Amino acid sequence: KAGVTQTPRYLIKTRGQQVTLSCSPISGHRSVSWYQQTPGQGLQFLFEYFSETQRNKGNFPGRFSGRQFSNSRSEMNVSTLELGDSALYLCASSFSGTRSNEQFFGPGTRLTVL
């Protein structure tokens, strides 16, 4: 089975711009979660999508949004970029069955905001 994939792998943007990141989960997985990883804050949960619906949300401002498509692929959007948004953005997929929380991570998108 192919693993979780994320595109692009690297992005450089300037303050005020917006960015869209993409995540393709493992085939058959219906849940996609997004995390922000920074040296200072570690891994922080952004939101989770399941069957095209946002099921859970972390404590991030409304500039961070996402969506999920019918094939379970998910996108994350950050508008009005700030310097502090520079981070590694990881998505993780899971089957979300009885043992719902075994999550498998993608390689991440490293976003640099200048």
Next chain:
Amino acid sequence: GENVEQHPSTLSVQEGDSAVIKCTYSDSASNYFPWYKQELGKRPQLIIDIRSNVGEKKDQRIAVTLNKTAKHFSLHITETQPEDSAVYFCAATQEGTGANNLFFGTGTRLTVIP
């Protein structure tokens, strides 16, 4: 929400020695505790997990213990090897509630000295 604390933040051991990483959690409803290993520049990978209905789980040189009463869990690596060098993250969440977000500790950088 859940708060996970992880200690130590850095750990150096001689090859062949054991390494122990400890985590505490705050929400007594948490029932699923995975551990992830993240090598430099790579994605976090699930190495072992434990659910609240068991107190210990082993997989070759890796073991995890859980004390529900004290709300802490630990990762034990025996006979450490240089390839064990990485950052290790503990996490906690409630499984089966429809919430699929992991609350992570801040990570432990393990260095195994040959």
